[in-house]
Amino acid sequence: MATVDDPVPGPREVVVQQGATAVNSGDARLRQASFPDGFALPGRLAVGWSRPRKRVLGVDVAGTVTAVGADVHEVAPGDRVVGQTGLRMGAHAERVCVSVDHCLVRLPAGVSFEEAATLPFGGCTALTFLEAKLKVRPGERVLVVGASGSVGVACVQVARLLGAEVTGVCSGPNAALVRSIGAARVIDYTCTDIGKLDERWDVVVDAVGRLPVAQVRRLATARGRVGLVASGLPQMLAGLWANVTSRQRVVFGPADENPAYVERLVGWLAEGAYVAVIDSRHDWEQGATAHARVDSQHKRGSVVLTFP
Template identity: 40%
Template sequence: MRVAAYERYGPPEVVGIAERPAPEPGAGEVRVRVHAASIGAADSAGRSGTPWFARLAFGLRAPKRPVLGSDFAGIVDAIGPGVTRFAIGDRVFGATGAEQGAHAELLIVAESGAIVGLPAAVGMTDAAAICDGALTALPFLRDGAHLRPGARVLVNGASGSVGAAAVQLAKRLGAEVTAVCGPAHLELVRSLGADRVIDHTREDFTAARDAYDVIFDAVGKSTFRRCRRSLAAGGTYLTTVPSFAIMLQQITSKAGSRRAVIMFTGLRKDADKVPDLEELAALATSGAFRPPIEREVPLDDIAAGHRIVDSGHKAGSVVVRPVGADSRKAAS
């Protein structure tokens, strides 16, 4: 099989195509022929080895796992002994978490892992993008912010994969949503249902006082210190980007006061991710959720996908297609 592999940290060009023996599923495992996999911020950090704390997860001196990619969608083409949840030919999607490995034509996943059936109405590309953005945004809003109907929510970085998902999910949870993005993506974000859209090149959202119950910094471009006065009493600042400051602020935030929250959603237990995947698949099937796609690239052009992610200006998800050329339409 063909994989996108790397042996050292560096720019997108360190990732290249390599041949590997086709893996065989063991007891309780399924093998997925991967039709789509996202290239996200975690993959960029894992490839570059920056910021420095990324190496705590990916390897201190060199990458521990040569094949990146967590979010995937594809078709089961082999099953191991004892597998009962899936059969050969099933359309599936999910996330491998810290194990990575989805930037490959074939992927081994535990039947008990974060993998569920993919409805026929949802395309492979969309499914991978759902994992890329919404599987992060949903627990942040639901479990981190304890979002309730009527809450005033601001999403910073609203055109990215996580931010775009947060806008849609916050609206579905009954929030009043203000979305912050660059001028090129204002119309996209409006189309996702935001009540108000702020062009960050023209307006500083942190200038508002006591304006929001939740500020979700989906791109880690601001800080709790800068945003604190924009939060109402008892408000919550969420960020996807870890730092010593935010982890200390999370510990020292007092109940009932403005608080800071950092979550490591990719490290959640697989059993917790499964119902979220099923819920998100149902929303996508009904048309209540749609993940924006910035670009689809074939496996041979995966370095180009990494460059788009590194630019920090993508709208939605970047998806690599290890097998086939699945578009936004469903594949069988």
């Protein structure tokens, strides 16, 4: 635990008193300076060699605006908001500065800060991949590998909301959860070697990154689309090669911290079409316990930090 200076908002920034935030796989990666294959050098140069240069990690914001910069007209002190700070981080502190030009939206009264904190990380990743990059259409068959993590539970729900028929891959104990959020079928990867399945899907999203790209592609139809959410340089090169040598389309890259996505996720949650899957709640001073749970790589949905 450390004490840092209170944030002072710039002209287009607000200060948010945090109600809740999430500890994500991305935060754990940054803490460990553990980057996808091929990105260790640029990653360490960008965020810090052996540990992050930023003292406070965290990107997900869910709380109340307490101060606004001189040129902010979109929100006012007292407004409940949800959003993301991007590479600026800092969301695991009681108070955080957020740019209104980056990713910040109002939160309706019926949505709790804990629920809101689960939305941006997985939800923006799911919308970036399934809607923007893979263009999932109603009636298509979508396979989500890693369906019980924070990206996975969002992918299952977003694919279902886009009208797809979803199959989720997770371990047996998480099958009921994945079915409950909209998967028509669940495949237990601990009993079934999914790389050897004969079945084919229109769209395959891999949110784990442990299967070789060739095996992930084998799960897609000849003209299928494949999303490599968790990919390093070798997987990206294999994807580019597939794009020029086959009729499949392979996509990868960073998720978009997009306020329009967060607005839609909040709307779905408020109308009961989307559920916040909370693995565990931790007092914000118990950050180490929360990180240990994320490090297990077996969390279900989001690990949430709560603030008094």
